[in-house]
Amino acid sequence: MKVMQLLPELNSGGVERGTLEIARALVTAGHESLVVSNGGRMVAQLEAEGSTHLTLAIHKKALSSLWQIRPLRKLIEQHQPDIVHVRSRVPAWLTHFALKGIPANKRPHLISTVHGFYSINRYSQIMTQAEKVIAVSDSVVKYITDNYKNCPTEDIVRIYRGIDPAAFPHGYQPSAQWLNQTLKDFPELENKRLICLPGRITRLKGHETLIHLMEQLQAQYPDVHAVVVGGADPKKAAYLQEMQDSIAAKGLSDRITFVGHRSDIREWLAFSDLVLSLSSQAETFGRTVLEALSVGTPVIGWNRGGVAEILSNVYPQGLVTVDDETQLLDTLKLHLDQPQHVQPISMFSLKEMCDQTLELYTQVVSQHSA
Template identity: 30%
Template sequence: MNVLHISPRLRPGGVNQLAADLACGLQQAGFRNTVVSPPNELVGRLTASSVQHHSSRNIAVFTYLNELRRLRRLVASTKADIILAYTTPAANLAWRACNAMPEEQRPRIIGIHTTYPKHPGWATSLNRCDALVAISRHLRNELTRRAKLDPERNIWVIPYGVNEELCNPEYKPSDAWIQQWMRSCKEPEGALSVCVPGAITPLHGLEDLVPVLSRLNQINVPAHVYIAGDTARADAAYLNKLRKLFRASGIEKQITWLGHRPDLRDVICICDVVLSLAKAPACHDRTVLEALALGRPVAGYDHGVVGEVLDTFLPEGRVSPNDNAGIADRLEQWHAYRPHIYDSLPYPYRLGDTIRSVAELCSSLSREG
């Protein structure tokens, strides 16, 4: 079976590398895969896995007639049976490229959604797909609520699973890495080390660190927070506001700004706890899932995909949204005892589960065709 992936956002890290993981996994499972995406560091990995790659600078270039013809030629030359479209513009593009083809030659289109659609006319694009995939139950519910979908439209929920070879409870940072960390990040002996990963934006709720740390200080629970987010890409005014807030609240010395960390897996492993303080329900959060896969407890507000994942892995990590006192209480408990987490990832949160589910969907659509 021939699968064509259209992924205008393909790049390393987070959900944006889903197309590469699926293409390589499906290739290993016996499918023939071609990826259309901007050139990036993942192309070498695709080539090493015998996946063909065709470059595109931006999805917008396909709106021109000559580029649309180019995609039609690519669909024909690859003899695509299935097209996986990773954004709503990509799904619309795939439909336009294939709509004029004879029905018996037309590939089936699967729209894979990792975030809330923002493209104008996105509901129409959803209805043009032969099947839809959402990477969380929360996202499926939001798509159903916001879009006027066909009454019989079925949305498959296929979480973007974690690679167990990279994230597992047995993983440990190297001795050299640990020594470097100890030299650069010195925290009080016996302090609870807390990692807060994610973009530095108002949506990620870093202001809640003030009442959380203040509460822990009142009950004599030593804690130190490591914020792992790219300060260079953060809004300067917002970042300055946070720094002033932490200084005025007397918790400045309990916070270390790590900046962007390509070694985030090691940072998570060296810390005791991971926090999610997002103010709005998210439709995906790879870091929370990876932290749990590494055996690190996560406390977070019980909404969106964070509540969904914690409900499976660590129900006691769920805290009512905006209940920062509840977050502090949970950290106090975990400072006294370490909660039990799965020794291995449960279904469907392994990358192998994701690949098998997508393969089954592709095969079922091909049989229907």
């Protein structure tokens, strides 16, 4: 099989990582893998793992992107993939128009993945207009069936995102070298119990809730320290400053550390005693929650979206009623007073995700060639 995946760019993020994982699985299984995007820092890895990258400016939410329809059609005609797999709305629209210009008997099969709870409108509807629509969690299946009645339920396929348990082994401990360097960079973390909030600095990730929790914990738990693992986009600099001012005003500057954007997330999740998931909007999956639980660190999070699906299957004692800050504080205190054990995880594996996706590709191709 020859599969062409389309996404805006290849810099960082869950969609990008998923694209690379499926590309690698295709190559490993002896198929041909093509990826079309505007490029980015993950291209080198993609190509090193045996895929072909085709650079096309399909990343801008602007009318000028319509100029890419003809070049995209040319790429599809030239490479003749069996399947085109779109993972984002601009590429999905461009593909929609590109395929219109190809005779029906020469068109590849079209698959889409709904990675997000997109705004509900005609623009987003394009993600549900494919032969098969992959949803990354049951919450996403519900989002599609509730909002896009034009999408037949039999065309929706739930394939959970997955992680590689070998990359996040149960009981993992950071190296002595990592610990020494970290305590050198952040001496305030020594001999502390750490509560970690992973995720980039935006209003959606629940930083204010974390600050409020730390305020309530400071008298009773002087050894508890919060770590925010995630960078701030230059556009979010004002929000970061606002948070730091609020932390200083509450006298918490020596209790909360921002470590910025990190590529050693596994180490931070394993180093922490507890991980929080406090996003103010439902997440479609919640990969860091799964990564934390995989290494054996307990996670406490709001009971909604993909995070609730992971916690209810793997660590139900971490579920907290949405926005119930009293229950959140009580659950946190319970974990601090009686450290909890997380069992090794047997579901949500990367292998399952790749196997199910490749199986779907094969099914779509063979159904129609039969």
